[in-house]
């Protein structure tokens with residue numbers, strides 16, 4: 272997907288891993304020696320995981336095997352929707368990914384893991400988009416931060432242009448990743464990539480970001496505009512207009 276020379280730079284200078292920290296965030300940090308680490312806090316993964324279970328419970332009836340609040344059979348689509356909004360509201364108020372504990376029946380698990388993996392891929396590819404676009408090479412976008420054993424953190428919230436660029440590159444890379452999965456037969460629709468799957472995953476992620484309180488800011492367009500920008504770039508203005516109307 273990426274030129275070999277560039278991949279070499281990525282493999283020798285960058286590392287990625289989950290940080291056991293409940294706050295919901297991702298960031299790039301740089302060490303004194305110039306190594307860059309892409310950190311994804313466990314809190315974000317916990318939140319996405321929790322929401323993905325509640326989304327499946329809304330779409331597939333009788334898919335809840337266990338719930339710590341009420342018997343699985345009583346978790347209807349309406350209840351699951353109410354709880355997913357509750358999780359988002361709680362996060363908006365406290366910054367903590369807390370809510371009901373749910374286990375799904377085995378046959379519903381592929382839907383949950385597919386959705387979750389899709390979201391995680393977009394989060395990861397967005398950050399990778401900043402790297403590929405060369406944003407990390409700009410001195411002014413780094414601020415000194417001695418936490419985490421690193422010396423600097425990347426100021427992702429500096430400009431809308433950067434966010435738009437990382438969003439589009441992130442989509443293209445996520446799509447490439449899924450196409451590769453299809454061609455190696457590891458996805459459900461082996462050999463064929465359905466663009467609706469990729470676009471749908473991105474749309475639900477941005478929809479979720481909106482529910483989690485991500486609004487328009489100096490650096491970030493609102494989540495709907497972010498989806499529309501990617502839609503216009505990859506599929507043309509007609510799709511962007513359809514998404515905006517929806």
Ligand SMILES: [Zn+2]
Nearest residue numbers: 397427434437
């Ligand atoms: Zn970004």
